Amino acid sequence: MKLAETNACTICHRDLRDDEIGRFACPFCVDLVDQRLRALAGPEGLYARLSAQLAPGAGNGGPAVSGSRTAPVPVRLEVLTLMTVGGPVLGPLETWVRDWETQGRADMCEAGTLQQRVDHAVGTLRFNLAWAAANHPAVDEFAREVHLMHRACERQITGERPARIVPVACPCGTVLRITLDTAGAQCVGCEARYGHAELMELPLAERRIAA
Template sequence: MTLAEAAVPVCTICNSGLFDDEPGYACRPCIERIDRQLRALAGPEGLYARLSAQLAPGAGDGGPTVSGSRTAPVPLRLSVLNLMTAGGPVLGPLETWVRDWEARGRAELDEAGTLQHRLDHAVGTLRFNLAWAAGNHEAIDEFAREVHLMWRACERQITGERPARIVPVACPCGQTIRITLDTAGARCVGCGEQYGHTELMDLPLAERRIAA
């Protein structure tokens, strides 16, 4: 690699080189992907709203769905219910990012109204400020990963898709990184190296350690 190539700024999400009109931390395709995934979560027909139809045992997994009742039967599918709660892995992280961006003067948190209203507001304000985040937020890669994970978690419940298999891969520093085929990118906690999806797929499998 030449010095000129080394000086080219790269997207912190996918590690591709940034064009001159893409100053900051993220490339245009990555920001567009984040926007699509956020948009898919919100609204009356969005993934979050559709989770309620998956609460009944058997819904979304090919099993018999209990019908004829105005309310979901008990026991509910806890994996789905967890995604729908205020502190769950969808609304909780979204509002955490809104608070972060609010501290930078770029968003405003709204915790009034229904959970759906709160989610729609969070998605709306985060989407509105995506261009700013691409150029100014040093943790946009972490934001991209979290949005991807919540989008995939909701989509799997709607489609009945089985969870992706977790595969341990080895960073050259010796640290094990656990990924799936859907992982957009990850940072090694051992050495701090940031990997895009392609680089993660190129890492060797981590050796299994058998206890003595």
């Protein structure tokens, strides 16, 4: 077991309790990741529900309308991309399964339909989540990727517009571009790591006015 170098959760950056010292993630963050993984899988999960959003006009509250004389795209490409083998859902899920497989904690399975592969990957990752929280130093990266795929699927299903990007300033002067959904970020200037709450407390970056 590799102990964390700090006494704070690497996902939310809050201090760990005495009985949690040595872990990479606190129980609250582990539960949140588990909830998001669970929401992706199954016949009623977010991934399965994407198929109902493939038709142009689905999910945006109105019929498909084209102002050109060319035939419209038969499917919504952004939704189709989410459903592909190498897309931003199945791709990252199976990448993490492969990573955990090298550590003897998972079994990779690429058989069956895409839905079955998503379900298998989610089940495998959820089963080993407690182990990852205590032993995997990149569990914060895993949590961010799960958050991103969950939000991407959810937006397509609800028709929600992408969150507005807001520039905030790190104390070192580097501008970080975040949204209200950003789970965490690392400054490329000073390499400081921020959890969601800490990002929300950073001041807005001043706009530069062109001369």
